[in-house]
């Protein structure tokens with residue numbers, strides 16, 4: 099959400115005239131690093147470009163295999179494809195919507211170089227098991243924490259477990275800069291390399307050049323880079339969002355707790371599950387529509403009923419969405435690698451039967467009550 103603070107923040111770079119990646123991006127990076135408890139944070143133009151930079155810095159190449167969950171936003175896999183490498187999809191745990199580490203371990207081959215666990219909807223993947231499995235097979239781990247702002251395990255923030263993590267500031271995320279992303283890492287080499295690659299491969303940033311006294315010194319270009327810089331207007335917005343991050347997370351958790359309480363009476367809807375010791379960031383409140391135990395045999399029928407519920411809610415002014423996609427089963431991947439729902443039953447069920455309820459920090463008690471009333475009514479109408 100935005101308020102007068104964000105409006106004032108974006109005016110500042112416009113007033114000074116420094117609108118490309120500069121001082122506000124730098125401040126946003128330090129605030130983000132302090133929040134996540136990580137030594138380095140490197141901003142980028144989106145989470146997808148941040149992911150692209152991280153894989154470039156790790157040296158992913160043609161013929162490599164990278165393990166990714168079958169239920170995730172497509173860019174988790176797309177970025178692997180950018181390098182001519184192969185995303186190897188693994189089925190998820192239906193209770194958490196996150197990667198199943200046992201399935202991931204079975205997918206390791208001699209070509210596997212790394213694994214990308216995704217912290218979907220603000221709930222951390224099972225990082226202790228993912229890290230143990232990766233160590234056994236000598237894989238790097240990079241965390242897709244696009245939705246993970248505020249998600250922790252035993253107090254440790256996501257994006258700090260593996261070699262690197264990346265976050266999204268798309269408007270559907272808990273804090274937003276319009277578009278934008280952030281790489282987090284404890285590895286100084288990865289921080290330095292991603293910062294250089296996001297800026298055409300330049301050895302010095304614009305800010306460092308302008309703050310220096312040797313006007314004749316230009317950057318060196320030793321590597322093939324990209325233009326994936328965040329603007330300072332976005333950086334200023336990010337700083338303002340960080341200032342209200344604690345409140346945003348507190349509100350999200352309070353609204354989610356109210357849903358948890360109230361949804362126990364609806365046997366047909368499974369609210370998000372939180373393993374012991376995990377803190378959910380609630381980027382989204384994603385439930386599973388399960389009037390009966392879902393299987394591949396009944397998923398189409400249940401999907402049709404869920405869609406009827408969603409359509410009725412839409413007509414009543416309540417916006418719902420499915421959680422995300424079974425990326426493995428979108429046309430591009432299903433066609434290219436001949437993938438079927440039978441290989442990823444949980445991802446397919448999650449794709450067909452997930453249901454995201456409205457959740458935003460400024461949501462009032464009356465609005466939430468309205469959603470709950472309409473939800474119950476829409477289900478009764480759909481099955482009557």
Ligand SMILES: Cc1ncc(COP(=O)(O)O)c(C=O)c1O
Nearest residue numbers: 144145146171173244266267268
């Ligand atoms: C799991 C996941 N990964 C990556 C992304 C990409 O983020 P961006 O839109 O910032 O590139 C998203 C965005 O929704 C996402 O949900």
